[in-house]
Amino acid sequence: MTARVDTLLLSDLHLPAAPSPLRQRLRALLAGSARSASAVYILGDLFEYWIGDDVGVEVYAEEIAALKALTAAGVPVLLQHGNRDFLLGQTFTHATGTRLLPDPAVVTLGTRSTLLSHGDRWCIDDVGYQRFRRFARNPLAQAVFLRLPVSLRERVAGGLRTESGQQKQRKASAIMDVNTECVAAAFDAHSVTRIIHGHTHRPMTHAVQLAAGAGERIVLPDWRPGDCRVLWVTADGTARFAEADR
Numbered sequence: 001m002t003a004r005v006d007t008l009l010l011s012d013l014h015l016p017a018a019p020s021p022l023r024q025r026l027r028a029l030l031a032g033s034a035r036s037a038s039a040v041y042i043l044g045d046l047f048e049y050w051i052g053d054d055v056g057v058e059v060y061a062e063e064i065a066a067l068k069a070l071t072a073a074g075v076p077v078l079l080q081h082g083n084r085d086f087l088l089g090q091t092f093t094h095a096t097g098t099r100l101l102p103d104p105a106v107v108t109l110g111t112r113s114t115l116l117s118h119g120d121r122w123c124i125d126d127v128g129y130q131r132f133r134r135f136a137r138n139p140l141a142q143a144v145f146l147r148l149p150v151s152l153r154e155r156v157a158g159g160l161r162t163e164s165g166q167q168k169q170r171k172a173s174a175i176m177d178v179n180t181e182c183v184a185a186a187f188d189a190h191s192v193t194r195i196i197h198g199h200t201h202r203p204m205t206h207a208v209q210l211a212a213g214a215g216e217r218i219v220l221p222d223w224r225p226g227d228c229r230v231l232w233v234t235a236d237g238t239a240r241f242a243e244a245d246r
Contacts, residue, residue: 004036004037004038004075005038005234005235006036006037006038006232006233006234006235007037007038007039007040007041007109007110007232007233008033008034008037008039008040008041008230008231008232009040009041009042009043009116009196009220009230009231009232009233010029010040010041010042010043010220010223010230010231010244011042011043011044011045011046011082011118011197011198011199011220011222012044012045012082012198012199012201012220012221012222012223013026013042013045013046013047013222013223013228014045014047014048014084014222014223015046015047015048015060015063016048017048017049017059017060021225022223022224022225022228023060023062023063025223025228025244025245025246026063026066026244027062027063027066028244028245028246029230029244029245030063030066030067030069030070031066031069031070031245032245033245034070034075034245035070035073035075037075038075038076039075039076039077039078040070040075040076040077040078041077041078041079041080041101041107041116042077042078042079042080043079043080043082043116043117043118043119043196043197043198043220044079044080044081044082044083044084044085044103044118044119044120044198044199045082045083045084045085045118045198045199045222046079046082046085046088047060047084047085048084048161049084049085049157049160049161050084050085050086050087050088051087051145051150051153051154051156051157052087052089052146052150052153053087053088053089053090053091053092054091054146054150055150055153056088056092057091057092057095064092064095064096067096067097067098068095068096068097071096071097071098072097076099077096077097077098077099078098078099078100078101079098079099079100079101080100080101080102080103080105080116080117080118081100081103081118082118082120082198082199083118083120083129083133083136083199086136086137086142087142087145087146088100101116103116103117103118103121104116104117104121104186104190105117106190106192109194109196109233109237109239110233110234110235110236110237110238111235111236111237112192112193112194112237113191113192113193113194114192114194114195114196114233115186115187115190115192115194115195115196116195116196116197117186117195117196117197118197118198118199119178119197119198119199119200119219120133120199121133121182122178122179122182122183122186122197123175123176123177123178123179123199123200124179124182125174125175125177125179126171126175126176128167129176176200177200177202178197178200183195183208183217184208187208187210187215188210188211192215193210193212193213193214193215193216194215194216194217194218195215195216195217195218196217196218196220196231196239197217197218197219197220198219198220198222200219201221201222202219203219203220203221203222203229203241204218204219205217205218205219205239206218206219218231218239221241223244228243228244229241229242229243229244230242230243230244
């Protein structure tokens with residue numbers, strides 16, 4: 001058996017509850033090239049919204065089964081919460097065999113120590129969003145929400161998505177990107193030369209000048225019909241974007 005050496009990273013798939021080509025692409029990826037990965041990291045927003053494990057594991061039963069098959073095959077799958085699926089919990093991880101990863105988290109990819117994050121924590125210029133983020137990540141607020149009837153949770157989630165879309169149209173584009181000073185502080189605080197994150201839907205590799213030398217910040221692509229890309233990191237630390245399996 002060929003040794004698994006390359007690492008697969010993806011984020012911001014925003015899988016809808018309804019049948020979708022995006023869901024098909026994920027299942028193809030999990031049953032295909034992901035089987036050759038040394039590990040798979042999903043850096044948030046795997047789902048368009050997640051109103052609780054009690055609902056999500058049924059709605060996304062096929063994806064749950066595909067994740068379980070991958071982890072049962074010996075490929076570790078580690079996830080971070082995003083701003084759409086921060087209610088992923090223990091029922092989900094038990095059903096899939098996956099593991100929740102703190103945000104941010106330092107891991108070794110190939111030969112390089114790398115900081116992984118969903119990325120929304122660094123979008124501090126979007127003051128309104130950060131206010132919502134603090135509320136949504138509050139354990140008490142989450143506990144109250146999860147006690148609501150499913151129909152009410154669905155209405156709340158739908159209202160939040162609508163409001164989010166409207167606000168994006170009104171906000172300046174730069175406000176919704178990461179703050180460069182926050183990112184620089186993260187490089188220093190975690191003593192890394194590479195950061196990989198999602199959230200902003202602005203895929204690119206940015207060269208960063210650090211006190212210790214050259215660094216890089218890689219922004220993962222969001223998934224859209226006809227454009228579903230992932231990031232592979234090889235054993236020597238080289239990172240490259242590639243199309244997900246069809």
